[in-house]
Amino acid sequence: MTVLILTNDEDVTADMVVVRLNASGVPVVRLDPADLVGGVALSGEYAHGAFRGHLCSAGRLVSMDGLRSVWVRRPGTPAARVAEPSAWLTEESSQALYGMLRGSGARWMNHPDAARRARHKPWQLRLAQRCGLPVPATLITMFPQAARDFARRFPDLVVKPVSGAHPQEPPRAVPTSRVPPDADFAAVAFGPTLLQRRIAKRADIRLTAVGEGLLAARKAAASDADPDEVDVRFTADPSPWRGTEVPPRVAEGVRAYLREAELAYGAFDFAEDADGTWWFLECNQSGQFGFVEADTGQPIARTIAEWLARPAAAERRRVDGTTASVP
Incomplete structure (x- = not known):
């Protein structure tokens, strides 16, 4: 089971936690939603009464069903680093990413809805x-x-x-x-x-x-x-x-x-x-x-x-x- 950390590249505070997770042998994937449609990709299938979702970052594929927790630390705006960013692409990417993750069963620190409020x-x-x-x-x-x-x-x-x-x-x-x-x-x-x-x-x-x-x-x-x-x-x-x-x-x-x-x-x-x-x-x-x-x-x-x-x-x-x- 994998820990997913959503944060920006400059977040040295998150680095401190990644070091601890690595030392404990806990699989961890760190990515910035700003890299969606570039260095980060996602896919989700809803069929036969089930959901299967995957994230790919830096060549590593992780199943959303295999997530034990998601740490929403200080993520960038989804799809912000594409060649031609737009409000439409940001909204599409945000809904795809966070919508799929909401259905993963992972524990949140903190849940996006609670954090926004x-x-x-x-x-x-x-x-x-x-x-x-x-x-x-x-x-x-x-x-x-x-x-x-x-x-x-x-x-x-x-x-x-x-x-x-x-x-x-x-x-x-x-x-x-x-x-x-x-x-x-x-x-x-x-x-x-x-x-x-x-x-x-x-x-x-x-x-x-x-x-x-x-x-x-x-x-x-x-x-x-x-x-x-x-x-x-x-x-x-x-x-x-x-x-x-x-x-x-x-x-x-x-x-x-x-x-x-x-x-x-x-x-x-x-x-x-x-x-x-x-x-x-x-x-x-x-x-x-x-x-x-x-x-x-x-x-x-x-x-x-x-x-x-x-x-x-x-x-x-x-x-x-x-x-x-x-x-």
Whole structure:
């Protein structure tokens, strides 16, 4: 039984898991859907009440019935590398590839439908609230007056994108920024704006969830940190990430979140305040983990590889979020 990894060629984080799978003797095929109609080909036959599907990549043929798991890591747009790309060919290739894989019986990390829904930050915030995770007061609005009223109630705010990365090629991260005290908020009328109460944090937390396993890392804020530098991704602080224990209530909330979101993997970001409360900021369903493993030595790649290598027949996650044993 083979593990299929869908990701781009530059994904060095996926390389870490491939190394682990190879060392365990688990067959693995890695391909980028962007190479469809070029270096990657597929075929599927529906006849006599049965389905037989195959993928071919780099001269290697793999049966879709022989897949134990599919890791949708950071795949490219299907058929993006053909000589004359088109929206039509992309849609045809996407439906063919993901439509066939959906019928394979393989376990997903993460299922495309669940991953697509999980990208929506407003949905994340509401789910985190329902799962008992503390969420900073947040407003998403196009009404300047609503923004002004919110700023009066919560004078110390940050602004961040609703969607995450800017849709350029390659995608560009947009930093979370502190809102100046004299902001008049007139510009929010030109597009949805996400305002959030700033957490005066004593540390950033990255919690990597793989199945039921939770691996948390903590990066302490410098005592002389500039309060305007609110996004840990863009600070010059050289202090490393350190492994840390997950508070029981946070662990309970994160596992509830994963069940509700139907995710097998999630990279959770929290801000820890002076009282030790972990405030939920977001969950990236395909977030990076290499930098955490490098600093902490936590076995994240190994944990992912072990999850992917489990027999496909052990458990199947339904689209409705429940699980069922498979004979």
